[in-house]
Amino acid sequence: MSYQSHADLGGQPSRAAVVPEPEGELFHAPWERQALALTLAMGATGEWNLDMSRRARETLPDYRSLSYYQIWIGGLERLLIEHGLLEPDEIAAGAKLHPPRPGVRVLRAGAVTATLERGAPTQRPAVQAARFAVGDRVRTRAGSVDHHTRLPGYARGKTGRIDRVLGVHVFADANAHGLGEQPQWLYTVVFSARELWGAGASQRQSISIDAWEPYLQPLG
Amino acid sequence: MSHEHSPDEHSEVADMELRVRALRTVLEQKAYVDREALDVLIDTYETRIGPRNGARVVARAWADAGFRAWLLEDATAAIASLGYAGRQGEHMVAVENTADLHNMVVCTLCSCYPWPVLGLPPTWYKSAAYRSRAVRDPRGVLADFGVTLPDSTEIRIWDSTAEVRYLVVPRRPAGTQDLAEEQLAALVTRDSMIGTGLPRSPDGTR
Numbered sequence: 001m002s003y004q005s006h007a008d009l010g011g012q013p014s015r016a017a018v019v020p021e022p023e024g025e026l027f028h029a030p031w032e033r034q035a036l037a038l039t040l041a042m043g044a045t046g047e048w049n050l051d052m053s054r055r056a057r058e059t060l061p062d063y064r065s066l067s068y069y070q071i072w073i074g075g076l077e078r079l080l081i082e083h084g085l086l087e088p089d090e091i092a093a094g095a096k097l098h099p100p101r102p103g104v105r106v107l108r109a110g111a112v113t114a115t116l117e118r119g120a121p122t123q124r125p126a127v128q129a130a131r132f133a134v135g136d137r138v139r140t141r142a143g144s145v146d147h148h149t150r151l152p153g154y155a156r157g158k159t160g161r162i163d164r165v166l167g168v169h170v171f172a173d174a175n176a177h178g179l180g181e182q183p184q185w186l187y188t189v190v191f192s193a194r195e196l197w198g199a200g201a202s203q204r205q206s207i208s209i210d211a212w213e214p215y216l217q218p219l220g
Numbered sequence: 221m222s223h224e225h226s227p228d229e230h231s232e233v234a235d236m237e238l239r240v241r242a243l244r245t246v247l248e249q250k251a252y253v254d255r256e257a258l259d260v261l262i263d264t265y266e267t268r269i270g271p272r273n274g275a276r277v278v279a280r281a282w283a284d285a286g287f288r289a290w291l292l293e294d295a296t297a298a299i300a301s302l303g304y305a306g307r308q309g310e311h312m313v314a315v316e317n318t319a320d321l322h323n324m325v326v327c328t329l330c331s332c333y334p335w336p337v338l339g340l341p342p343t344w345y346k347s348a349a350y351r352s353r354a355v356r357d358p359r360g361v362l363a364d365f366g367v368t369l370p371d372s373t374e375i376r377i378w379d380s381t382a383e384v385r386y387l388v389v390p391r392r393p394a395g396t397q398d399l400a401e402e403q404l405a406a407l408v409t410r411d412s413m414i415g416t417g418l419p420r421s422p423d424g425t426r
Binding site for chain 1: 233236237239240241242243244245246247249250251252253254256257258259260261262264265266269270271305306307308309310311313326328329330331339340342343344346347348349350351352353354355356358359361364365371372373374375376377378379380381382383384409410411416
């Protein structure tokens with residue numbers, strides 16, 4: 001295994017308290033505003049997709065010791081280098097040392113609102129019928145894979161039920177690695193807490209994930 | 221967040237200020253970013269796109285049965301009809317709390333969150349504590365928010381692992397039958413639309 005995500009936190013032992021925060025508290029230092037703006041502006045160039053951003057962030061070796069916007073900046077620097085927009089010496093120097101790459105689609109102020117309102121929809125036309133229907137019992141893929149994936153560790157090799165059919169969507173596992181969109185049917189799959197966490201878990205608790213068809217096997 | 225900062229925190233903030241300023245400088249010098257666009261992006265999320273948008277959606281659903289049905293059937297379209305759409309809300313699903321069912325939303329793999337209706341996620345939503353505990357110990361997480369639900373209430377956790385974003389429609393508080401939509405919206409808290417809180421009551425007792 002060479003691919004390692006440090007972001008798969010669901011169900012990990014943690015006793016840390018969750019600390020509520022007032023609604024208006026958006027940033028905790030001025031640089032966080034800049035981190036947001038630079039990440040969104042560079043994302044809008046279309047040089048990479050959101051799944052590639054997640055891959056760049058979740059594989060940062062020091063992910064677990066970083067704050068959210070530190071992860072964003074680490075991921076952004078990595079993507080800029082990977083896509084040939086900056087050289088490492090320019091990041092170290094904080095100055096242009098090489099000519100810019102031509103043909104970059106720059107987000108202009110006048111286009112910001114329309115760009116955000118358009119977003120990046122991931123639903124695609126269906127070219128074949130869905131394999132599963134609401135109510136079907138399914139088993140999720142067991143074990144880990146050597147690439148970006150969105151099947152959380154806690155939900156691997158587990159039995160659940162199709163709760164919603166969400167349409168055909170860009171397949172994150174492929175898109176994150178530049179292998180194209182390879183759209184797949186997407187489902188909400190619901191599990192009992194006891195299936196995920198064992199007999200001691202509450203009977204009145206259920207957990208769902210959104211899972212692409214390749215994650216799922218039919219179960220009678 | 222505490223206002224008592226250690227010297228280490230000060231130097232970390234200073235390091236990040238320098239690092240991000242350097243990155244911005246080189247991106248501007250290479251003309252990959254437009255300075256004015258960066259300002260518009262920040263202003264958008266500081267002033268225009270935030271949880272008051274979602275509160276208006278919930279208040280409309282409480283006040284208008286037809287809108288409620290549409291929201292539960294096709295949330296993306298119903299929400300867009302109020303002018304909220306786009307980035308990180310391209311595919312919306314609304315889930316409704318009832319007397320027997322309480323919904324809570326998390327993203328255990330990163331921090332997926334419905335931006336057009338709730339804005340930027342709070343720090344706790346992105347924290348390791350919330351992402352690890354929400355799927356396993358939701359009642360413990362609710363206790364951190366001062367919320368206790370009856371034992372008989374079923375809890376459903378929605379882990380946002382793809383590009384569908386979830387909005388919780390909390391239960392309408394008692395004693396609100398005479399309130400106008402705008403007054404109802406004022407009762408809808410951000411946390412109640414994530415499922416870690418409940419709406420305010422009209423007499424201010426909660």
